[in-house]
Amino acid sequence: MKMTIIWRKELRELFRDKRVRNSVMFMPMFMMAFFVFFFGFITDIASKPSQQKVHYVKADNMLLTILKKANFELHEVATPEEGEQLIRDGKARLVLNFEPGIDQKIQSLQPVSVDAMYNPDEESGTVALSIIRETFRTISNKTLEAVLESKGLNKDLSHPIQLTNKPIKVFKGESNGLLRSLVPYFLVLFTFIGGMTVAADAIAGEKERGTLETLLVSPAKRSDLAVGKFMALCTIMVLGATCSILGLGIMAALNLPVTRKVFENGLTITPQGVAMILLALVPATALLAALMLAISTYARSIREAQSYLGSMSIFVTIPAVVSQVIGLTDIGNSMWINWVPILNTAATIRNALVGKFDWTGALITAFFSCLLAALAIMLAVSLFKKEKVLLRTS
Amino acid sequence: MVRTHDIAKVFMDSKRKEVRAVDGVSIEAKPGEIFGLLGANGAGKTTLLRLLSTVISPTAGSAEVAGYDVQQHPEKVRENIGFLSTSTAIYQRLTGREFIEFFGRLNGLDEKKLKERVEYVTEMFRIHEFMDSLCDKLSTGQKQRINIARTILHDPPVLFFDEPTAGLDVMTSQSVLGFIEHCRTMGKTVIFSTHIMSEVERLCDHVAVIHEGQVRAEGTVSDLLTKTGEPSLEKAFLNLVGWTAEA
Structure with missing residues (x-):
């Protein structure tokens, strides 16, 4: 089989290229590990009182004592004006100004007020405020419960309307929401990036270096040459995606304190889920590889191919980004998503991670991607047979 | 054996104007013979060799390489050729x-x-x-x-060499030319394209002078000298392509 001879030669050549090894193997692994670490780190900071820097206008009361006990990082300022200035200068996230005589008011069961100054355009301020609000809400409830009990009333009246969470697990997956949105996005993205690195070189590069003509005078059929190169491109793309998963696996195995929240339920991926992911990802890889090959065949030079591939990346990154937020709306359950290339792949991967085994949707996704991939391969092969295209050099 | 019959290749340039890169060329090269294609840059030598090696298809006419038609059996043709050029x-x-x-x-x-x-x-x-x-x-x-x-x-029984010494130093050029001579002794059919007169004089048993896609004259080097009445191949070539110093 001449196409396998070409495929083997392409892979041998590609793996000798340091740039390919870096961008296809190490970069996806590192990037995935980095993003998991980074998001884990941010989540960790955002959820812990000890990570919240809070300023307060000079005071001494029981609320401050509670905040100190909860490990908030507290800093005193002399006046409200000084606190306001610190916020304007970006040196403080949140400044609390307690009204005078708070302790006495609480003891005499009077309402108390605390002014919270923050910059609404700075997320760190709103995050700190929400944690403080939660802390004060707990204190308020406890105070109210104590008062109700002292008056001989049911302390549950502190919550006259009880909203009880009763989650009903429809799908089997237990993975963290962050992983659910991160993994489909990165899988699709790294599959594409892996291919993009080598696609421009695959044919446009051969034209530029003059090796294409050496191939064209060999007895291999043009279709064998195109398919051999297509197979090599697919292999590289699958490798890129695999390495990104490996990066995720390494981070899970390291079990770092900052990423524990991200992996607290693991990916909980079942063999069924893996099958579903492969069913969606492999045809999408073939589709992208065939399109990139067609672009590389048409382009006169590596630079021209790279510029076309850059434009193509918009059609990959937009659906991949949309897939991240698709769960926030009902769109995630719409059937039409299965007919949108790339978005359908990312959505199917997401479903597999959630444990939602919508096989009809997955099969439509696979079928449609296969159909488009077949058309794209035919396009690439037909371009490869056109002498005007093949001999189009700069 | 390599044989072409009125083979032609027409390209469209960027202004959609026809360019007849090869225009009705008929040649025949036999085994054990080095057939030279002598022409200036852009004369159509490379296009003719690309047609013979099936990299491109003819617009008109036909060609046969090692007994196979270039359009009917391109893979068979390529199995029977060796192609060396600067590209x-x-x-x-x-x-x-x-x-x-x-x-x-x-x-x-x-x-x-x-x-x-x-x-x-x-x-x-x-x-x-x-x-x-x-x-x-x-x-x-x-x-x-x-x-x-x-x-x-x-x-392969047929070998195409398209300006194989371009850009090479003297020693490497000599070894390439020596190899081409060796191909003749091995009974190969060799088509050798060049614009260097000394290489033609040294190697070619038969020469076709190509200019603007057409064969202007064909024969041995001495045939060309006799035909033009010129003392050297260089002058004979210039005579055949109609070049004058004023031009």
Whole structure:
């Protein structure tokens, strides 16, 4: 089989290229590990009182004592004006100004007020405020419960309307929401990036270096040459995606304190889920590889191919980004998503991670991607047979 | 054997104007003969060789290489040719051995035959020393020797050489020309394209002067001299293409 001879030669050549090894193997692994670490780190900071820097206008009361006990990082300022200035200068996230005589008011069961100054355009301020609000809400409830009990009333009246969470697990997956949105996005993205690195070189590069003509005078059929190169491109793309998963696996195995929240339920991926992911990802890889090959065949030079591939990346990154937020709306359950290339792949991967085994949707996704991939391969092969295209050099 | 009959190739230029790169060429090259295509740059030599090696298809006319029609059986034609030109480069990230073996496999050699042939060309072109080095690390001359080994590896009966000495130093050029002479003794049909008169005088049994896609004259070097009445091939060539100093 001449196409396998070409495929083997392409892979041998590609793996000798340091740039390919870096961008296809190490970069996806590192990037995935980095993003998991980074998001884990941010989540960790955002959820812990000890990570919240809070300023307060000079005071001494029981609320401050509670905040100190909860490990908030507290800093005193002399006046409200000084606190306001610190916020304007970006040196403080949140400044609390307690009204005078708070302790006495609480003891005499009077309402108390605390002014919270923050910059609404700075997320760190709103995050700190929400944690403080939660802390004060707990204190308020406890105070109210104590008062109700002292008056001989049911302390549950502190919550006259009880909203009880009763989650009903429809799908089997237990993975963290962050992983659910991160993994489909990165899988699709790294599959594409892996291919993009080598696609421009695959044919446009051969034209530029003059090796294409050496191939064209060999007895291999043009279709064998195109398919051999297509197979090599697919292999590289699958490798890129695999390495990104490996990066995720390494981070899970390291079990770092900052990423524990991200992996607290693991990916909980079942063999069924893996099958579903492969069913969606492999045809999408073939589709992208065939399109990139067609672009590389048409382009006169590596630079021209790279510029076309850059434009193509918009059609990959937009659906991949949309897939991240698709769960926030009902769109995630719409059937039409299965007919949108790339978005359908990312959505199917997401479903597999959630444990939602919508096989009809997955099969439509696979079928449609296969159909488009077949058309794209035919396009690439037909371009490869056109002498005007093949001999189009700069 | 290579035979063309009124073969033509028409391209469209960027202004959609017809360019007749090859215009009704009929030639015949026989085994054991070096057939020279002599012409200036842009005369149509490379296009003619690309037509014969099936890289491009003719607009009109026909050609037969090693008994196969170039349009009916392009793969069969390519199995029977070796093609060397300045535009047939080698893969920089493969070693010489890998490069040669790759083309041997594409030419359908089985592993046993491939091993034998690789040994043969290694010996013939004295490429042992750098056979296992990456082509990227080789000198221009070494690369050309590897490329020639690739051309001859599958022992094709027909060989096309398109300005094979362009850009080479004197020593490498001499070894390339020596190899082409050797091909004649092996009974190969050789088509050799060049614009260098001394190479034609040294190598070619038969020459076709090509200008603006057409064969202006054909015969042995002495036939061309007799026909034009010129004392040298250079002058005969200029006479045939209608070039004058004023022009």
